[in-house]
Amino acid sequence: MSDHKPALLIVEDDLGLQSQLRWHFDKYEVIIASDRKSAIAAVRMHEPAVVLQDLGLPPDEEGVEEGFATIQETLRLAPATKIIVVTGYHDYENALRAVALGAYDFYQKPVNTDTLDLIVQRAHQMWSLEQENKRLQETRAAPLPGVIASDERMHSVCRTVEKLAPTDVTCLILGESGTGKEVIARAIHNRSKRRDRRFVAINCAAVPENLMESELFGYEKGAFTGAAKRTLGKVEVAHEGTLFLDEIGDMPLPLQAKLLRFLQERVIERLGGREEIRVDVRVVCATNKNLSEMVAEGSFREDLYYRISEIVVELPPLRERGGDKILIARHLLTKYVDQLSKGIRGFTPEAAAAIESYEWPGNIREMENKIKRAVIMCDQRNVGIADLGLPQPDDISLNLRTVRQDAERAAIIRAISMSDSNISAAAKLLGITRPTLYDLIKKYNIHVSENCKD
Ligand SMILES: Nc1ncnc2c1ncn2[C@@H]1O[C@H](COP(=O)(O)OP(=O)(O)OP(=O)(O)O)[C@@H](O)[C@H]1O
Ligand SMILES: [Mg+2]
CATH class of the missing domain: 1.10.10 (Arc Repressor Mutant, subunit A)
Incomplete structure (x- = not known):
């Protein structure tokens, strides 16, 4: 047993009862409050799991409204709190009203401390179970910030990321389009010692071949027509941070040679410049291309491939992630419902079945688009198949x-x-x-x- 006693807040204005309860609950760290203000201050400060709450609090001893207000405020601050309401003899009506407001249980005076003991114990157990459950759910649902996954392979991806992030190894993230390669790259950066420095991404597929070199390594003033001033390349901008080479499979062969040189020597030369500049970056690459096939057919340099793939992280497509489709769908639904302030509650059973049976060729990116559209279109409480534009799962x-x-x-x-x-x-x-x-x-x-x- 830990010697740390759990906190129990007793909200009670009767001084006699206060001291009786304080002595009785010696297994708890008892905090006493006698009105709403001190009760709320105690909730903020001690975050008690269980609150024993007398309903008739001053200044409104008769009307018990003060007690109700305390319950509401407590639950707004700490929704998990188990509030046990203590009411006057035969005051069922108010007891029920308190439970309807979210109180966990009620107890009617006169106080029998043994019974109260059991009720408090049970409330405490319930609270602990709920906390444990929540913790487990969170670790299962969010193995890394921004990554929702319950699938075993995704969990192993996350464990790999946790291990490799603090190191400086160059890693290669593979996965179909929309599987979360950038999310993983950012997670690596955010868990590394470079997290306070920059994360610089360059999309090798989006930069025209003739601009790629200056984009990567920068140029000096006058290096070419239009080079009006010295401009730093992405590599240099990422100094002391992380350089994310996205779609590395689309890097033209001549540039691959230059990139390899940089990865080996860790120095760059700006276009039109003479000096070698030492740059310290952590390199993370990603592609949806099959690089080993490209190596075999000669469109990707083998030496570069080995240089960037010190560790390979492979993201499974969404259709192969057991249980993740509906989990991520619900996450995205909540996100867009909040963003777009809609009163949508969930998916219809048919929509949930359609989400499960659809193959999601565009993976999470496609799911994001479909759900966002559905949230905009839907004017019911639940999103249906038609809102999602998914085929009927016949x-x-x-x-x-x-x-x-x-x-x-x-x-x-x-x-x-x-x-x-x-x-x-x-x-x-x-x-x-x-x-x-x-x-x-x-x-x-x-x-x-x-x-x-x-
Ligand atoms: N496990 C996940 N849980 C929740 N959202 C995710 C998850 N994986 C990816 N996403 C979201 O899906 C979208 C696509 O992710 P990301 O851009 O990282 O994928 P990508 O593999 O780089 O895609 P592309 O090939 O299109 O560049 C992003 O908006 C991202 O936030
Ligand atoms: Mg991407």
């Missing part, structure tokens, strides 16, 4: 039929072989008539041996 019933047919066929074959090709015996085993079995044999095109017995 393959579920088709699958069920196939499963049934496969099982039926397998059972017939087994029965026939078990009864040594005696059709009457096989039909009996299967609990069907002989003609029905013949029909099924024909339907499933089952081969029965020539010398089978009728």
Whole structure:
């Protein structure tokens, strides 16, 4: 047992009861408050798991409104708090009203400390369970900030990221478009010792080939026509931070040689410049191309490939992440509902089924677009299939039929072989008539041996 006693807040204005309860609950660190103001101050300061709350508080001893207001304010500050309301004898109505406001339980005076003990203990256990549950859910749902995942492979990706982030190794993130490569790259930066420095991204597919070199390494004034002043390249801008080379598979071959040189020497030369400038960056690359195939066909340098792939992080496509589709969909729904201030509650069951069965070729990016659109379009409480623009998942019933047919066929074959090709015996085993079995044999095109017995 820890010697740290859990906090118990007792909101009570009767001095006699105050001291009785204080002595009784010696297993707790008891905090006493006698009015709303001191109660709220105590909630802020001690964040008690359980509050024993007398409803009739001054200054409004009769009307109990002060007690209700305290409950509401407490729950607004700390929604998980278990409030046990203590009411006057036979005051069910107010007790129920308190529970409707979110109080956990109620107790009627006169106080029997043994019963109260049990109620407080139970409330405390409930609170601990809820906290534990919440903690587990959070670790499962958010293994890294910005990454929602329950899939085992994604969790292993996150563990890898946690391990490699504090190091300076160059890593390569692979994954189809929209799988979260940039999210992972940023997570690596944010968990590294460089997190207070810059994260500089360059999209190698978006920069025209003839501008790529100056974009990467910068140029001196007069290096070419139009070079009016010295301009730093992305590599230099990222000094002491992280350089994210996105879509590295699209880097033109001549530039690959220059990039390799930089990665080996860690110095750059601005275009038109003479001096070598030492740059300290952590390099993270990403691509949706198959780099080893590109190496094999000669469009990506093998030496560069090995240089950038000290550690490879592979993001599975969304369709292969078990349970993640609906989890991420709900996350995105909440995000856009908040952003667009809509009163939407969730997905209809059909929409949820459609989300599960759709393949999501554009992965999370596609899901984001579809859900954002749906939130804008939807004027019901729940987002439906039509809002999402997803196909009806009719393959579920088709699958069920196939499963049934496969099982039926397998059972017939087994029965026939078990009864040594005696059709009457096989039909009996299967609990069907002989003609029905013949029909099924024909339907499933089952081969029965020539010398089978009728
Ligand atoms: N696990 C996740 N949970 C929640 N949101 C995610 C997750 N992964 C990605 N996203 C979101 O999906 C979108 C696409 O992610 P990101 O840009 O990182 O993917 P990408 O692989 O770089 O895509 P592209 O190939 O299109 O560049 C982003 O808005 C990102 O916030
Ligand atoms: Mg990207």
